[in-house]
Amino acid sequence: ESSSSPSSALPDGETRTNLIINYLPQTLTDQEFYKIFVVVGPIKNCRIMKDLKQTGYSFGFGFVEYQKPEDAAKAILQLNNLPVQHKRIKVSYARPPGEDIKETNLYIQNIPRKETDSKETNLYIANVPRSYTLDQLEELFSSYGQIVQKNLLKDKVTGLPRGVGFVRFDKKSQAEAAIVGMNGVVPEGGTEPLVVKVAEEHGKMKAAYYAGYHAGLSTTRGGGGVVSSQVVLSRGVEGDASATRPHPPRKQGGKIAPDRTANRYNPIGSGGGYGGGYGGGYGSGGS
């Protein structure tokens, strides 16, 4: 097997100081966040990403930039999978902002520049056969790329499968290929053609609500965008030529449903101007 951990390990001898932390509990505060990671070494900057536009709720991930690369590496080893409240956080290298292709031995041309695209990698899948397991769902889509996250919805009361699931790919191109390849396909063990489209983003307000952010924002309009500001000094190589190996499942019955894959809308009203913007970056904590 050729398992290359995408974000757990660095390509070659590259060093990075910037980490992305996933699966943060909604209730985790910036202070707690900082305290978890500062034990490894001095932090240059860290931040939990939040939707300050409306609710201020945590997106459930954040960034930690160490001053020293060895501390970043240490943090991955020591803090990845660390139980925090009801979750286990994931600590991995953040993607470098820019892409410097160093041609060492090879001439590389026409490399898609932003293949590391991060948005719209999450797919909504309906008409999943009720008998399917998570693994089967993954298997159904695994030929299109690395699946980084998956989920199958169950009925709240009965616990029975709803025939709706989600699959998140590492790259947008993989998700696009999966839509083209799987939308309208009747999977084995199923009777209806799958509906595969880019997932929308609901549940954010709900998450905020449960997190206790519902102070008084029903009519409040203070859009300003997502919290931000942090320094970056990592730049590196990422000659990702990951395989999109062909292993397309067969389409059955020739019964391909017409797809409307361009149905995305943003349920969250886009606010206007800037509102309350408080920073709150941690770091610069000397020894």
Added chain:
DNA sequence: CTTGAGCGG
């Protein structure tokens, strides 16, 4: 019958 949260600044 679109979840929980995998990439900003």
